[in-house]
Amino acid sequence: MTDAKISIHLGDLPAGLSFPSGVAIDTETLGLNPHRDRLCLVQLSSGDGTAHLIKFDGKSYAAPRLKAMLADPAILKIFHFARFDVAVLKQYLGVDTTPIYCTKIASKLARTYTDRHGLKDLVGELLGIELSKQQQSSDWGAAELSESQKSYAANDVLHLHALKAKLDSMLAREGRSDFAQAAFGFLPVRARLDLAGFEQDDIFAH
Numbered sequence: 001m002t003d004a005k006i007s008i009h010l011g012d013l014p015a016g017l018s019f020p021s022g023v024a025i026d027t028e029t030l031g032l033n034p035h036r037d038r039l040c041l042v043q044l045s046s047g048d049g050t051a052h053l054i055k056f057d058g059k060s061y062a063a064p065r066l067k068a069m070l071a072d073p074a075i076l077k078i079f080h081f082a083r084f085d086v087a088v089l090k091q092y093l094g095v096d097t098t099p100i101y102c103t104k105i106a107s108k109l110a111r112t113y114t115d116r117h118g119l120k121d122l123v124g125e126l127l128g129i130e131l132s133k134q135q136q137s138s139d140w141g142a143a144e145l146s147e148s149q150k151s152y153a154a155n156d157v158l159h160l161h162a163l164k165a166k167l168d169s170m171l172a173r174e175g176r177s178d179f180a181q182a183a184f185g186f187l188p189v190r191a192r193l194d195l196a197g198f199e200q201d202d203i204f205a206h
C-alpha cells in the first residue's frame with residue numbers, strides 16, 4: 001500500500017501538468033500481446049510522490065495532451081522495461097515516445113553482480129522499499145479499478161525517478177553511461193521490430 005496521492009483521469013492528461021525532472025511512465029494492458037491486448041491504463045509521475053492514472057475505455061485513444069507530452073523532445077520519459085510500454089504506446093496512440101530512459105536496461109548494465117532486474121528487486125535493494133506485485137495480472141479493463149489496483153498501478157511509477165538517480169551513479173562509476181544512452185536510443189526501433197513480428201529474434205546474433 002502507499003500514501004501517495006493518486007488521481008484518475010479519463011482518456012487524456014489534464015491540462016497544466018508539468019514534468020521538469022522528466023516523467024515516470026508505465027502502462028497496463030489486457031495482456032502481453034500488443035496486437036491483441038488493448039491499452040487500459042497509462043500511469044505517470046513527476047517524481048514528487050503523486051501519480052496520475054489515465055484510464056482508456058478502448059473506444060477512443062485521441063489523448064492529444066498525452067501524445068504531445070510523449071513526443072516532446074524536452075521531456076525525458078522514464079520507464080522500467082520501456083521496450084513493452086513503448087511498443088504499446090506506438091500501437092494504440094500511434095506515437096513515437098522520445099527521449100527514453102529505462103531502469104531495467106540501466107540495471108542490466110550497472111548491476112552485473114545479479115540477474116535480478118525486476119522492479120520489485122530494484123526498489124527493494126536500491127531504495128529499501130518493499131513492493132507488492134499482487135495486482136500484476138488483474139483485469140485492467142474493468143469499468144472501476146479497485147483501490148488495490150490503483151495503489152499497485154501508482155507504485156509502478158512512484159519510484160522510477162529515485163531508481164534512475166541511483167542507477168545513473170552506478171553507471172557512471174562503472175564507465176557505462178554511454179552504453180546506456182546508446183541502448184535507450186535504440187529502444188524505439190526495438191519496439192517497432194517487436195510490433196513487426198521480430199520480437200523473438202536477436203537480429204545481432206549469428
Ligand code: MN
Nearest residue numbers: 026027028156
Ligand atoms: Mn505496471
